[in-house]
Amino acid sequence: MGHLDIASVSHWLPDGRPLLHEVSLRVGDGAKVALIGPNGTGKTTLVRMVSGDELVREGTVSGSGSLGVMRQFIGSIRDETTVRELLLSVAPPAIRDAGLEVDRTELLMMERESEQDQMDYAQALVDWGDVGGYDWETGADVVTMAALGVPYEKAQWRTVATLSGGEQKRLVLEALLRGPQDVLVLDEPDNYLDVPGKRWLEEQLVASPKTVLFVSHDRELLDHVATRIATLEPGRVGSSLWVHPGRFATYQQAREDRNARLEEALRRWDEEHAKLKALVIMYRQKAAYNSDMAARLQAAETRLARFVEAGPP
Ligand SMILES: Nc1ncnc2c1ncn2[C@@H]1O[C@H](COP(=O)(O)OP(=O)(O)O)[C@@H](O)[C@H]1O
Ligand SMILES: [Mg+2]
Structure with a gap:
């Protein structure tokens, strides 16, 4: 829902x-x-x-x-982005965050091999399990098999840049359509x-x-x-x-009807606009030699200004 x-x-x-x-x-x-x-x-x-x-x-x-989102340009993410990262990016936030944390701590552990790094990695794996990461990987396998014909185990380290535009789209679509x-x-x-x-x-x-x-x-x-x-x-x-x-079948007709209505409204707006302008000109001429007309001129000018401000339909 x-x-x-x-x-x-x-x-x-x-x-x-x-x-x-x-x-x-x-x-x-x-x-x-x-x-x-x-x-x-x-x-x-x-x-x-x-x-x-x-x-x-x-x-x-x-x-x-x-909410699941497919952005217009998948290929424009950084070049070394992997299939795993792409799939994580369209996963629910808890899975995404836990998965990226596994990658981050794993990299640090491999680079530095300190005890703290090993513990952080172990904790990240526990958290990954807790949020349902292993079930998600089972789902990811179905997704890569469907989109690329390759099991997730192998597909996950491929860079997105090596996939065709169609494969990239298919991968994200499979993930989102099968996702929660x-x-x-x-x-x-x-x-x-x-x-x-x-x-x-x-x-x-x-x-x-x-x-x-x-x-x-x-x-x-x-x-x-x-x-x-x-x-x-x-x-x-x-x-x-x-x-x-x-639906689209009735769209064209509805659009034509709407445009016809808008054109009619615009024609009436133009007519009214011309009338108000003529009124202002008339009162301006009269006000030039009859000071009693000043108030009327001002009223007409205000009306015209408001009308123009409201704009055409
Ligand atoms: N961050 C931005 N800075 C400047 N212009 C932008 C930015 N994002 C979008 N635009 C401009 O906004 C307009 C609408 O873009 P977009 O939303 O991509 O339209 P559409 O998806 O309908 O083609 C375009 O003229 C685009 O150049
Ligand atoms: Mg667009």
Whole structure:
């Protein structure tokens, strides 16, 4: 059981440029929600805010259940990262921390061979067992066999850099889909996957009881998996989010209807804008030779200023 709730989140880039404008999205228990939009509209940034990689300064991100995250760029982690470290990085925090502590103390023990180092390593192994590390390794074996056809025992020391983009994605996906997390956030999980890989992902996501928010450009994946479609649309004050409460099959029509409505609203806004401007000009001319008109001129100017400030739809 798990859900995500993004409420009125706004975000600015370091140079002050607005990126996200009052974005709200709820991903209900078991829902599969797609996040789409042109490149640069802030999909990855929003995902990073949900995963805690990026600070949420305005608005809130909340939810229930444990969270698993697939970041957009797996290969961009440091070059010597091993398969073991990659799998630990997407494991529940207790497993991840205990596993990294085993690696750290083991390295120190091999380098220095002091008694304290040996004791620290022994303690790390006890803690590893306590958090369920050995069960996790059994699961990791299933994951590496499925993704790479290699048992975990052998695969764990390979560097991620020696895997293809597709293998990297598959590895993380196998781990997350088989993992205990209730909520998954996946940033372009189908990128680099071949066609059978994409179809596999589709089937897994449809069959999974997990709550999933995923970024994708793949029409078929959207079509078969997404129960709702959230679109980031670029705008003057940052991208805003429009949620289509149905599947991709009805998305195109809903979008056209919405655009037609927006165009109509914009046309009316332009008309009203022109009217208010004409009013100001008229009162300005009258006020020039009739001081009684000053108050009316000011009222018209205030109205116009407020209207422009509220902005077009
Ligand atoms: N840390 C950062 N510093 C400066 N610009 C950034 C940073 N992170 C993202 N951006 C910019 O924010 C915009 C949105 O990026 P991103 O969230 O990756 O969009 P998307 O995933 O939709 O393609 C881009 O213009 C990108 O260059
Ligand atoms: Mg992105």
